[in-house]
Amino acid sequence: MKRLINWSSRMTRVIVAATVFLLLGSVLPPLYKNQARPLPLNLNFTVTTEPATGPALNILRALHHEKPADPHGNPACESEQAPLYCYIEDRVTTLQRVTTTSATNDDAVASANSSLKVEADGKTIAEFNESSLLNRESAYPIPGLNSSQQFNITSLGTGASSMDFERDGISYFFPAKAEQRSYPYFDPMTQTAAPIDFTGTEKRETIPTYSFHQEIDPVSVVDSLSFAQQDNLEQLRRSGPAKAMFKPESLERFGLSPTEHVILEPFYTVKRDVWVEPTTGTILDVHEDIKIFLATDADQARQMVEENDTADRALFQADMSWSEATKQERLDSVRTTIESAKILSIVGWVGKVIGVVLLAYAASLYMRRHRDRA
Structure with missing residues (x-):
């Protein structure tokens, strides 16, 4: 029976080699890049911020x-009944x-735990x-x-705790093979997920990253942390005549009478920027402008x-x-x-080049054979 492929032919061997190099160059890099990368089960890392x-x-x-x-040289701040802004x-x-x-x-599920400690002037103020x-x-x-x-x-x-609740949105990690789109991002203070929007690409030490941005408008801390006992949060509320809470220029700005009784409650807002390595979904950098401050209502906040104008009534304010x-x-x-991935990309490119060169060589062998027969 006549063989379909003449393996002794140089042209056949060249064509087969070219095919192999082209396949390797075309398949290996995307196969590695797009392979499933499940969240590891042994992560243990610490994130710290610069002092702010x-x-x-x-x-x-x-x-x-x-x-x-x-007292900052303000006579009004010399008294034990000093206005609120004197205690900033x-x-x-x-x-x-x-x-x-x-x-x-379940092999498809990982348990993730996060412990956050907030220090001010070297002392722990919240956990x-x-x-x-x-x-x-x-x-x-x-x-x-x-x-x-x-x-x-x-x-x-x-303090307070909330056990066994359903959470939505990503937090500690982005999905592997992250996309250039918005994601629901969970905020622990609001207890909800809000969109974090893709804003662009940049490189960190030659590593490509995606940047995302999120802004959360002022929300009531008392309403957000509804799982907490209300008497725990009551200490954060302040009440009294407006002049004891606001500086004169703020009274005028908000249309308040100095003797008007006001009740202030804490509000929270944040502007957040996140940089992500898209292949693994690893968060590489975070910048957060956090404000927790007292206001009479959401409109004033x-x-x-x-x-x-939050500094004079800030409970916590830092650019982290x-x-x-x-x-x-x-x-x-x-x-x-x-x-x-970069090495495989280079290997893939080289493989394609070698494959094309070998195909060109095979074509020259074919043309030479036909000339010899003629």
Whole structure:
């Protein structure tokens, strides 16, 4: 029986080799890039922020009607009944968050835990602990009542917890193979997910990243943290004549009479920028402009933010950025994956070039054979 392929022919061997190189060059790089990358089950990393200076109300002094620590040369701040704004102090704040993942009974699900500590002037003022069950493929929480959250305001000796609630939106991780689109992003203070929008691409030490931006308008902390006992949050409310809460220029701006009785409650707002390595979904950098401040209602809170008039009634205010050490560690954690993809991309390009050259050589052999026969 006549053989269909003459393996002794040089042209046949060249064509087969060209085909192999073209297939390897075309298949290997996208196969590696698009392979499934489930969330690892052994993550354990720490995120710290650079020290940030911002205004904050000395709640304990205000509650106990003590004289402000620094009257700032204002005679009105010399009294034990000083106006609220006299108790505002500049504090140096840092955040530290430890995030871990571990296995569950379901191979497709990871247990994610996060512990956040807030320090001001070297002292812990608040702690937040969260846990969720995440889909390892999408990094989203799995449906059901499987998330929990606890917080403790150390300076006030108060706290609360919410066990077994359903959480929506991503938080600690983006999905692998992240796309240039908006994602629902969970905010622990509002207890809801809001869109975080894709804004562009840039490189961090040659590593391509996607940038995302989120802004949350002022929301009532009391309403958001509805799981907390209301008497725990009552200490954050302040009431009294308007002149005891607002400076004269603010009274005029908000149309308040000095003797008018007002009740202030805490509001929260944040502007957040996140940089993500899209292949792995690893968050490489975060910048958050956080404000928690007192206002009479949501309308006044929005006006205060628009006019940058939150400092005099700030409970917490800081422009937080990840530390250089944290950003470097997060970059290093994805470097091997990205460099492997780059190497395979080069190998793929070289494979295609060799394949094309071999095909050209095979064509020349074919033409030479036909000339010899002629």
